[in-house]
Amino acid sequence: MDEQSGTDRRPPSRRIADDLRASIRSGELASGAKLPSERELAGRYGTARNTAREAISILQGEGLVVAQHGRGVFVRPRTPLMRLGANRYSRQLRSETGLSPFRIEVTKQGRTPKTECRSVTRDKPPADVADRLGLDASTATVIRRENWYYADDEPVQVGVTYIPVDVAGESPLASERTLGKGSIYARFEDLGYRITRIREEISARMPYHEESTGLSMPPGVPVIEVLHTSIDEQHRAFEVTRFVMRGDLNGLDYEMPVED
Amino acid sequence: MDEQSGTDRRPPSRRIADDLRASIRSGELASGAKLPSERELAGRYGTARNTAREAISILQGEGLVVAQHGRGVFVRPRTPLMRLGANRYSRQLRSETGLSPFRIEVTKQGRTPKTECRSVTRDKPPADVADRLGLDASTATVIRRENWYYADDEPVQVGVTYIPVDVAGESPLASERTLGKGSIYARFEDLGYRITRIREEISARMPYHEESTGLSMPPGVPVIEVLHTSIDEQHRAFEVTRFVMRGDLNGLDYEMPVED
DNA sequence: CAGTGGTCTAGACCACGGA
DNA sequence: CCGTGGTCTAGACCACTGA
Numbered sequence: 001m002d003e004q005s006g007t008d009r010r011p012p013s014r015r016i017a018d019d020l021r022a023s024i025r026s027g028e029l030a031s032g033a034k035l036p037s038e039r040e041l042a043g044r045y046g047t048a049r050n051t052a053r054e055a056i057s058i059l060q061g062e063g064l065v066v067a068q069h070g071r072g073v074f075v076r077p078r079t080p081l082m083r084l085g086a087n088r089y090s091r092q093l094r095s096e097t098g099l100s101p102f103r104i105e106v107t108k109q110g111r112t113p114k115t116e117c118r119s120v121t122r123d124k125p126p127a128d129v130a131d132r133l134g135l136d137a138s139t140a141t142v143i144r145r146e147n148w149y150y151a152d153d154e155p156v157q158v159g160v161t162y163i164p165v166d167v168a169g170e171s172p173l174a175s176e177r178t179l180g181k182g183s184i185y186a187r188f189e190d191l192g193y194r195i196t197r198i199r200e201e202i203s204a205r206m207p208y209h210e211e212s213t214g215l216s217m218p219p220g221v222p223v224i225e226v227l228h229t230s231i232d233e234q235h236r237a238f239e240v241t242r243f244v245m246r247g248d249l250n251g252l253d254y255e256m257p258v259e260d
Numbered sequence: 261m262d263e264q265s266g267t268d269r270r271p272p273s274r275r276i277a278d279d280l281r282a283s284i285r286s287g288e289l290a291s292g293a294k295l296p297s298e299r300e301l302a303g304r305y306g307t308a309r310n311t312a313r314e315a316i317s318i319l320q321g322e323g324l325v326v327a328q329h330g331r332g333v334f335v336r337p338r339t340p341l342m343r344l345g346a347n348r349y350s351r352q353l354r355s356e357t358g359l360s361p362f363r364i365e366v367t368k369q370g371r372t373p374k375t376e377c378r379s380v381t382r383d384k385p386p387a388d389v390a391d392r393l394g395l396d397a398s399t400a401t402v403i404r405r406e407n408w409y410y411a412d413d414e415p416v417q418v419g420v421t422y423i424p425v426d427v428a429g430e431s432p433l434a435s436e437r438t439l440g441k442g443s444i445y446a447r448f449e450d451l452g453y454r455i456t457r458i459r460e461e462i463s464a465r466m467p468y469h470e471e472s473t474g475l476s477m478p479p480g481v482p483v484i485e486v487l488h489t490s491i492d493e494q495h496r497a498f499e500v501t502r503f504v505m506r507g508d509l510n511g512l513d514y515e516m517p518v519e520d
Numbered sequence: 521c522a523g524t525g526g527t528c529t530a531g532a533c534c535a536c537g538g539a
Numbered sequence: 540c541c542g543t544g545g546t547c548t549a550g551a552c553c554a555c556t557g558a
Contacts, residue, residue, distance in 0.1 A: 011527060021469060037543060048529045053544085061321055061479060063466040070536035070543050081463060089518045199515040203341060204464035204482045204507035206323040209281060219321060222464045222482030222507065247464040247482065255459040256516035258349045271546060297524060308548045313525085330524050330555030 012047050016055035024064055024075055035065060035073040063220030063248070076218070080109065081251035082156070089185065089195055089230070100183055106151045114150040117177040122165070129162045129240045132199075132229045143168045155215050156249045161241040167193065188230070193238040197231040200254075204247065215246050222247040272307050276315035284324055284335055295325060295333040323480030323508070336478070340369065341511035342416070349445065349455055349490070360443055366411045374410040377437040382425070389422045389500045392459075392489045403428045415475050416509045421501040427453065448490070453498040457491040460514075464507065475506050482507040 008015060023029040036044065041052035056073055059065045067073045082105040106113035123144040130137035142162045149157035161184070168174040173187050180187075185195055207215065207223045217223075226243040268275065283289040296304065301312035316333055319325045327333045342365040366373035383404040390397035402422045409417035421444070428434040433447050440447075445455055467475065467483045477483075486503040 013527075018469075039543085048531090050530090051528060054527080056544095057317075061466065062469065062472075067544060068537085069545070070538080072537095072543060083461070086516055086518065091518075091520055195518050197515060197517050199513070201343070202462060202484070202512040202514075203510075204484045206321065206480055206482065209278075209322065220466055222466065224462070224464045250463075252462040253459070254462075254514060254516065255457060256346055256514065257457050258346065258351075258455050260351055273546075299524085308550090310549090311547060314546080316525095327525060328556085329526070330557080332524060332556095 012045060013051050013054040013058065016041060016045055016047075016052055017058040020055065020059060021062075021064065024059075029075050031075050031077045033075045035075070037072060060220050063218075066218045066220075076220075076248075079249060082106065082109070082151075082249060083251050083253040084245075085253040086198060086200075086256065089198055091185070091195075102149055102157075109151070111151040112153075114153065116148045116150070117179075118146045118148055120145050120175055120177055123162075125162050125240075128227065129242070132227070132240045133162065133164055133237050135164060141165050143174050145173075151249070157243060157245045158211075158215070159241050159243045161239060163239050167191065167238050185230075188238060193230075193232045193236070195230045196233050199229040199231065200252075201227040202252065207244075211244060215244075217246055218248075224250060224252070226252070272305060273311050273314040273318065276301060276305055276307075276312055277318040280315065280319060281322075281324065284319075289335050291335050291337045293335045295335070297332060320480050323478075326478045326480075336480075336508075339509060342366065342369070342411075342509060343511050343513040344505075345513040346458060346460075346516065349458055351445070351455075362409055362417075369411070371411040372413075374413065376408045376410070377439075378406045378408055380405050380435055380437055383422075385422050385500075388487065389502070392487070392500045393422065393424055393497050395424060401425050403434050405433075411509070417503060417505045418471075418475070419501050419503045421499060423499050427451065427498050445490075448498060453490075453492045453496070455490045456493050459489040459491065460512075461487040462512065467504075471504060475504075477506055478508075484510060484512070486512070 010018065020029070020035060029035065035056070038049050038052045038056065041055070042049040045052065056065065056067065060067065064076060065073050066076045082102075084101065084105065088101040100115070102115065103113040121144045122141055125133065125135060125137055125140055125142045127137045129142070130140060133142070135142070142164055145161040145163070147159045147161065148155055149159070163173055165174070169191070171187060171191055172179055173184070173191075188195065203225050204222050205225065207217055207221075211217070211223060215223075224243075224245045224247050226245070228241045228243065229237050230239040231237050270278065280289070280295060289295065295316070298309050298312045298316065301315070302309040305312065316325065316327070320327065324336060325333050326336045344361065344365065348361040360375070362375065363373040381404045382401055385393065385395060385397060385400055385402045387397045389402070390400060393400075393402070395402070402424055405421040405423070407419045407421065408415055409419070423433055425434070429451070431447060431451055432439055433444070433451075448455065463485050464482050465485065467477055467481075471477070471483060475483075484503075484505045484507050486505070488501045488503065489497050490499040491497050
C-alpha cells in the first residue's frame, strides 16, 4: 500500500510539499489548522529536518501556510476580501453615509476602520504620475499626500495622492493633514474640480521589502497596485493616487457600461 | 570602513539579500544581469553556501531574480505589461479591426498572439459563477469553454467562460471550439444578448501549483484573477468568465464614468 | 570539461511561545 | 521548562549549461 510504487522521481521535499498541499485542498488540514512540526515531518518521511523545512517553504511561497515562530506552521485562513468599487467616488454615497467606502467595507466585516494621513509634502512627481497629470516630470511640483488605511489597527492599504500645485493652490489640500467633512473629493469640488470619470490601472506584484514590513505582510502574499486618475467634466486630470493594497485582504469590484 | 560597524543584528542571509537588493535597485546590477554565483557569494561573505543560497531565495520570493539551472541567477527583466481595458468588449473596436484586444496588445509589443480553445464541456458551475449568473449551483448546468492565450507560444492567460445552457441552446457556443468572425460576443448577439454593462471583480494571489506549471511561471510572480460578468440591456447576466493572468505580463486599464 | 544551481544530510545554537 | 520555527555549517552528489 505504498503510494509511490517505487518510481517516484520527485525529490523528497517536493513529495512532502505535494502531500501537505493535497491535505490542505481536501480539507483534511482545514483553514487555520496546525501542520505537523518540521521535526515530525522529517521523522515521518525519513529525511533531514532541512528537507521537511524546504517543503514548508514551498508552501509558504504559494501563500498556503504561515509560520509562527515558537508556535508552528498553520494553514493560512482565507479572510474575505474587501471589495472596493468605482462607487468609491460616487458623490451620492459620500453624502448619504458620510462615510468613505473604505470605512463602510471594513465596518461591514465587523472590524474597526482607521485612516491616517501620514504626511503632506511638496515633491517631484514620479514619471508615470507626471504622465497621467500631463506634467513634465523633471520640472513640475506636486503636493504629495500619504494616507494609510487600517482595519483593527492592522494596516491594509497605502495610498499616495499627487496633486499639481496649480490645482491645490493654497487650499487645505496643499498643507492640512485632515480635510474635514466629505473628505478629499469635497475639497476638490470647492476648487471647481468635479470628478466625472476615473481611470484605474491595475497590476499585481510581490511587495517591495519596505511594503511587506510596512503592511506587515506574511510571505507568499502579493500586493495589488492601482494607479488611479481623477478626471473632471473638462477632461482635466486633476489628481492621481497610487494605492498599494494587501492582496490577501483586498479586491476590486467594478461595474461599468460598455462604450460602443 | 566597515559598513556594519560591529552591531549588525541582521542574520548573514538577510545581509547578503539586502546588499544584493540594494545593488539591483541602484542599477549596479541591471535588468538581466547575472548575480555572483552562490559559491562566490559564500566566499565573499565568509558563510556556508547554503546561507548565500538562502539570501537568493529571499530575493526569488520577492520576484526580483530568477535562477536558471546550470547558468546562474539573473535580475528579472521587467517586461512591459499588456494593458487590457474595458474596451475589450467594445463592439466598435471589434468591427473596426476584426482583431480581439488581446491580439492588438500582443502585436503592439512585437510578439505573435495565439488563442486556443482547449475544451468545450457541460458542467456544474462553481459557486461564485452560479451566483453571478443567478443560477442554483447544485442543479444548474452550464457550458464551460476553456481558452488559452499565448504570446510567442508562451502562455500568458487562461480564461474559462461559463454560459447557462438556456442561453447557449444549440448554438455554436454550446459545442464548437472555433466561433468564427467577430468572436464570442458576436455569437451572443446572434442569440439576442447584447453586452451593455460589465462587472469585473479583481483579485491577486499566488498561482496554484497547476497554474504555475501550466503558465510556466517563475517563482515570485503572482496571478491576477478577474471574474468577469457580461450584462445585457435587460440586466441579464448571460456569461461569466474567470481570467487568470500572469501578473508579470498583464495589467488592467479601465476608464469609466463615475455614477452619481 | 568546469562552473552553475538543485537537493540533501546530520548535526548545532538561538529566539519565541505557552504551560 | 519544552517544543516550536529561524539560522547556520561543511560537507556531499546530482543535473544542467556552455565552451
